[in-house]
Amino acid sequence: MKPLINFFDIGQNKGDVTKMLIDIAESIECHYQIYAFEANEKWYEYCRKLFLNDHHVTCIHNAVSDKEENVKLYLAKNQVGHSIFKDKKNVDENKYEEIKAIKFSKWFSKNITNKFNTINVAKINIEGAEFMFFNDIIDSETYKHLDIICGSSNKDPQKIPSLEPELKEYYEKIEKHNIITHYFSDHKLQKNVDLKNMIVKKIKEITNEKNETKNSI
Numbered sequence: 001m002k003p004l005i006n007f008f009d010i011g012q013n014k015g016d017v018t019k020m021l022i023d024i025a026e027s028i029e030c031h032y033q034i035y036a037f038e039a040n041e042k043w044y045e046y047c048r049k050l051f052l053n054d055h056h057v058t059c060i061h062n063a064v065s066d067k068e069e070n071v072k073l074y075l076a077k078n079q080v081g082h083s084i085f086k087d088k089k090n091v092d093e094n095k096y097e098e099i100k101a102i103k104f105s106k107w108f109s110k111n112i113t114n115k116f117n118t119i120n121v122a123k124i125n126i127e128g129a130e131f132m133f134f135n136d137i138i139d140s141e142t143y144k145h146l147d148i149i150c151g152s153s154n155k156d157p158q159k160i161p162s163l164e165p166e167l168k169e170y171y172e173k174i175e176k177h178n179i180i181t182h183y184f185s186d187h188k189l190q191k192n193v194d195l196k197n198m199i200v201k202k203i204k205e206i207t208n209e210k211n212e213t214k215n216s217i
Contacts, residue, residue: 005032011125012038016186039063065101066132072096083127105140131157150184
């Protein structure tokens with residue numbers, strides 16, 4: 001029986017990582033689904049059209065935070081780096097879009113019904129809102145259902161001056177729960193973790209566990 005892999009591309013931007021995830025999944029004998037979250041309207045519409053005919057990809061137009069509410073997405077001066085934090089250095093606090101934010105833990109609980117017989121892989125790059133994401137998945141214990149977490153960095157909250165007083169406790173909390181963010185991005189490809197190999201190893205682990213359970217009965 002082929003395993004099911006759920007990928008969560010949180011901060012889809014123009015979809016380059018989504019394409020990379022598709023390539024990895026297609027090279028593994030598995031069923032897969034990609035749920036891609038993008039707050040910026042331009043990039044969401046671009047990706048929605050780009051992946052319109054791919055039934056493996058679901059594009060979702062929401063910001064990810066620790067509350068379900070309407071938020072402002074402050075636009076960067078270039079085409080990347082938009083953030084829900086107006087004090088991020090490269091955004092213009094006078095230029096923004098209003099967008100609904102969701103709690104990932106609540107979305108995950110509602111939409112991923114088979115949490116124990118799947119491999120769940122989250123890639124996250126949301127320009128400082130990682131602070132909310134990680135606090136949310138720890139407080140809700142959703143992190144226990146995420147087999148692999150990856151992204152460009154877990155240092156993005158350091159770009160937000162207003163978060164500085166809370167960062168020490170934030171990083172200690174992540175370390176206490178043994179959460180590791182593996183490097184995986186469409187930038188600096190040479191630094192990327194071998195995500196395919198990590199997934200294949202996880203599939204073998206699950207298969208071995210199932211076989212051991214059968215043998216013990």
